[in-house]
Amino acid sequence: MIVLHKKSEFNSQKMTEQQKIFMKMAIELSQKGMDLGKGGPFGCIIVRNGEVIGKGSNSVSSTNDPTAHAEVMAIRDACKNLNNFQLEDCDIYTSCEPCPMCLGAIYWARPARVFYANSKKDAAKAGFDDQFIYDELDLPYHQRKIPFKQILADEAKIVFENWLKKENKTLY
Numbered sequence: 001m002i003v004l005h006k007k008s009e010f011n012s013q014k015m016t017e018q019q020k021i022f023m024k025m026a027i028e029l030s031q032k033g034m035d036l037g038k039g040g041p042f043g044c045i046i047v048r049n050g051e052v053i054g055k056g057s058n059s060v061s062s063t064n065d066p067t068a069h070a071e072v073m074a075i076r077d078a079c080k081n082l083n084n085f086q087l088e089d090c091d092i093y094t095s096c097e098p099c100p101m102c103l104g105a106i107y108w109a110r111p112a113r114v115f116y117a118n119s120k121k122d123a124a125k126a127g128f129d130d131q132f133i134y135d136e137l138d139l140p141y142h143q144r145k146i147p148f149k150q151i152l153a154d155e156a157k158i159v160f161e162n163w164l165k166k167e168n169k170t171l172y
């Protein structure tokens with residue numbers, strides 16, 4: 001019998017029956033959202049203790065919201081339901097590997113694990129290529145597709161100093 005180390009087991013194609021069911025739900029959401037004209041073919045569900053606590057499907061084009069990716073929608077739904085800005089002990093099931101925006105949102109939300117079905121490469125083939133955004137991260141600001149220029153940093157800094165001095169703040 002081969003005994004897999006926990007981490008390598010997570011990295012392998014193996015999955016539990018429960019994980020399979022949850023991913024099927026995320027994939028179903030991706031198809032439904034697309035069929036209903038909500039937006040692109042992406043679905044996401046968030047699970048805690050075996051219970052679905054948040055759902056989302058891509059709603060970019062129907063809500064005129066470029067941030068309305070399935071993962072962001074599901075994180076908002078889950079956080080609202082949990083009345084918390086963190087998703088501790090939660091698992092995210094997304095029908096496609098997250099884009100850089102959702103990756104950031106996921107790290108801020110701090111779930112336990114992320115399961116994805118389609119890969120970034122699959123997404124690129126379907127017309128959703130976000131590799132250029134990953135590439136932008138490594139470029140000097142003046143070489144980015146969208147130029148970034150720092151202005152009035154000394155004024156904005158005062159607010160950060162005030163934050164550091166502030167008592168009774170909610171840290172995150």
Ligand SMILES: Nc1ccnc(=O)[nH]1
Pocket residue numbers: 040042043057058068069070071096097098099102123128
């Ligand atoms: N992974 C994703 C890529 C693009 N849009 C989404 O909603 N999700």
